[in-house]
Amino acid sequence: MNPWREFDDRELSPYTGWTRDHWAALADHLLLSARRYASPSHARIAFPGPPGGYGADVDALEGFARTFLAAGFRVAGEDGRDPLGLMEWYAEGLAAGTDPHSPDRWVRLEEHGQAKVEAASIAMVLHLTRPWLWDRLGPVVREQVVDYLAPAIGADYPPINWVWFQIVVEQFLASVGGPCSREDIDAGLALSDGFAREDGWYADGAERSYDHYAGWALQFYPLLWTEMAAGDERADSRRPVYLRRLERYLDDALHLVGADGSPLIQGRSLTYRFAVAAQFWVGARAGLGRPSPGLLRRAASGVARHFADHGAPDGDGVLSLGWHGPWRPIAQSYSGPGSPYWASKGLFGLALPAGHPVWTAVEEPLPVESGDFHRVLRAPGWLVGGTRADGVVRVVNHGADHSFPGSHLTDSPLYARLGYSTATAPVLAGEHAARPLDQSVVLLDADGTPSHRTGFQALPARGLPSGTPVGASRWRAHWVTPETDGPDHGHGRSGPVRLGPWIEVVSVVRGPWEARLVRLSPAEGTPWDGPLRVGGWPLPADGPDEAAGRSRLCSRVLGGPGLEASGVVRAEDSSPLAPWTLVPWCATPAAARAGRWYQALVYLGRGEPAGTPALSWDGPASVRLSWPDGVRDVVDLAAGEVSAEPTRRSAPSGGAR
Incomplete structure (x- = not known):
């Protein structure tokens, strides 16, 4: 038209x-x-x-x-x-x-x-x-x-x-x-x-x-x-x-x-x-x-x-x-x-x-349209990346939730998700609008109810010498019984709260990929024995078949060690972009362990990824990332600082460009 x-x-x-x-x-x-x-x-x-x-x-x-x-x-x-x-x-x-x-x-x-x-x-x-x-x-x-x-x-x-x-x-x-x-x-x-x-x-x-x-x-x-x-x-x-x-x-x-x-x-x-x-x-x-x-x-x-x-x-x-x-x-x-x-x-x-x-x-x-780019938006705490191959702009969010640090509200799908883009819409209707799934890191309680992150502590975001953006946030996992009689102005709701462990998430973003690193820390008086789940990009689709993504886009979550459980949730009439929304996820098969870094690779791009980032650990808190475009980065999680190896570039590889 x-x-x-x-x-x-x-x-x-x-x-x-x-x-x-x-x-x-x-x-x-x-x-x-x-x-x-x-x-x-x-x-x-x-x-x-x-x-x-x-x-x-x-x-x-x-x-x-x-x-x-x-x-x-x-x-x-x-x-x-x-x-x-x-x-x-x-x-x-x-x-x-x-x-x-x-x-x-x-x-x-x-x-x-x-x-x-x-x-x-x-x-x-x-x-x-x-x-x-x-x-x-x-x-x-x-x-x-x-x-x-x-x-x-x-x-x-x-x-x-x-x-x-x-x-x-x-x-x-x-x-x-x-x-x-x-x-x-x-x-x-x-x-x-x-x-x-x-x-x-x-x-x-x-x-x-x-x-x-x-x-x-x-x-x-x-x-x-x-x-x-x-x-x-x-x-x-x-x-x-x-x-x-x-x-x-x-x-x-x-x-x-x-x-x-x-x-x-x-x-x-x-x-x-x-x-x-x-x-x-x-x-x-x-x-x-x-x-x-x-x-x-x-x-x-x-x-x-x-x-x-x-x-x-x-x-x-x-x-x-x-x-x-x-x-x-x-x-x-x-x-x-x-x-x-x-x-x-x-x-x-x-x-x-x-x-x-x-x-x-x-x-x-x-x-x-001029080329792939990465940048850090300091005020909203957004790591922004655009890829010329598919024309999509992606935002990884570690700074905006329409609230204050330390608050314990429900997550608004419009503000508190970990990712937003120009080609996907958060799940805004149905059961998963109020139960975070897409672009989330949650703990599941005994009833399978996911936790919320609103009120997180935003940690400094920065760009590595290679241009790769890194950002992080930390929050108490919490469950809210919302008070539903107030008007909906788009932000989270208050209500009685149950508190859980601390969750820390570090995002390293390049091209269509995010390396998402997650660690749980115990909080006094809140023992935990539930699984950890990582949700990916909500893909608009014409039908419930996973291969039906619109605009030839593909959404994937690749779980690392400890995140062996995986699947795709198919939600009907849950966003304004298409009749169906497909959300991939990975999770721990059993209770998540405190103190351990879990890793997941989150992808949104044109077609199946032609190359996958390689991630390795130098000790318990230093991560090496080799990206499909040849760039190598190092993130020191223990010191809260980041550094980079000298950049090595190779020819771009298909959809992972």
């Missing part, structure tokens, strides 16, 4: 074929399709599907506010040219939605917290389209809009990315002569400064929460706010800092896009799909010297085309709750039929005119 094939331009866009015309066609298709679900006043857009966790009124507000983003970007980038009458159409909705006496009035900020989120989108579009919308509104409607937004002042906002919603709303109010609290903005800025981490990254709050919000929210709003507040010393002094962070962060973010355009399938709110592209457009709008405009557009267009080619939007022009097609389990409890339209943030590039360099530069290859 190739929507809008007539616009393809393989000279300007040799990797995706996509141009600004494709993006405009996508936006127009979404906007015109949305009109079918609008109320007569246009204030509410109620997309088909069961109500979300916050109810139909919130769903309809989301439908308006989130499509309003697409409309605003579309008109702003055309300098007001508006053949679809978007501004007039949405102006009618503004008038009815902000009228407290209208039957279509919106949920207000003081009535429901979600309205605070949508208010920021409304304020942002009113800022970007001011000459063509706000300046043409009548005084009564302007007063209604100000009155609708004003409850943001002095209100409580969660100390996460939401602080930017308050800042954006109040900055817009100040720009139109409305009420505003300098104290609110100062407090929000100070809080957001505390989210900054190494290498330009932001955490979404105080927890180890790293996901797509790092780009589509925490990089997006700061620079937009500095435009809104230009001339204010607070904004002008912060803008160079935000730009430096964005530039460094984008260098990492570009390494997290697969050659097929798929973003990393990790973290909550995945149903926002191509909202991921917003971070690349922000870099282009900011005029960064690096990454180049052609590379930024390649990444953004690749993401959008990935979803368009896989049926999102669907045949009716609707973005359903799902990933490619509809798949409700991917959503959180706060998600409703209007929620997926935060994908409109990914259309932010349309706010840039057709003559902007990001539209006129020739596309450049993504990192994974």
Whole structure:
């Protein structure tokens, strides 16, 4: 499937074929399709599907506010040219939605917290389209809009990315002569400064929460706010800092896009799909010297085309709750039929005119298209590798769990798994979503229930002289009886806890392989006699046959001494990528022994591996690894340090390249 094939331009866009015309066609298709679900006043857009966790009124507000983003970007980038009458159409909705006496009035900020989120989108579009919308509104409607937004002042906002919603709303109010609290903005800025981490990254709050919000929210709003507040010393002094962070962060973010355009399938709110592209457009709008405009557009267009080619939007022009097609389990409890339209943030590039360099530069290859790579992302504790042969980007996770060190929650499949990639999805539905299997190291109790790792201690990650990344984490195995009556926001759940031994995992990553080394340490008062199990990559498949992996990919776990038990779990309708998910595993046949290092080789690549890493031990805690590409590494587990032998390279060998 190739929507809008007539616009393809393989000279300007040799990797995706996509141009600004494709993006405009996508936006127009979404906007015109949305009109079918609008109320007569246009204030509410109620997309088909069961109500979300916050109810139909919130769903309809989301439908308006989130499509309003697409409309605003579309008109702003055309300098007001508006053949679809978007501004007039949405102006009618503004008038009815902000009228407290209208039957279509919106949920207000003081009535429901979600309205605070949508208010920021409304304020942002009113800022970007001011000459063509706000300046043409009548005084009564302007007063209604100000009155609708004003409850943001002095209100409580969660100390996460939401602080930017308050800042954006109040900055817009100040720009139109409305009420505003300098104290609110100062407090929000100070809080957001505390989210900054190494290498330009932001955490979404105080927890180890790293996901797509790092780009589509925490990089997006700061620079937009500095435009809104230009001339204010607070904004002008912060803008160079935000730009430096964005530039460094984008260098990492570009390494997290697969050659097929798929973003990393990790973290909550995945149903926002191509909202991921917003971070690349922000870099282009900011005029960064690096990454180049052609590379930024390649990444953004690749993401959008990935979803368009896989049926999102669907045949009716609707973005359903799902990933490619509809798949409700991917959503959180706060998600409703209007929620997926935060994908409109990914259309932010349309706010840039057709003559902007990001539209006129020739596309450049993504990192994974330029060659194999490895890197350590220090902030989230991720070991990242990409392989050109299959275009897959893999992340081995030793730093992110949406929690704090020492907590004992259940493992969220979206955050606490040991691995994520652009070609696989964690098991999100069925029994194994709550009972860690894929990309896990667990102990099994007498009932066969697997342990959890959330709250682990993240140990330093680094790259060897050969470029091979090494990372590790350590945690108390624990079993949780979760309290299930709370809302599902994508992270782990609390409840009564049983504690077990300590588990330490060291990962050494190269190409399609991970050498996973595991050791148990006894904890006082917690004797153990259960097996250890290592789970591999969750392979999307069309059927339960192990050979049915999609995209010719193969997932394998090769257990070393002591991990002789093995098998494959076949889980039906457990991820959004395919009808089946196949998860290989290996385990100890009987109780695991404390103090011993167990080893497993974990593989995800195109076809069966043509070569296998060789692993040997120099004493009890020094590991030698010989990789299929000829590189040799040494890891000293006793000292917590790593070294490397001189690199010896040989010709790449097939799928193990």
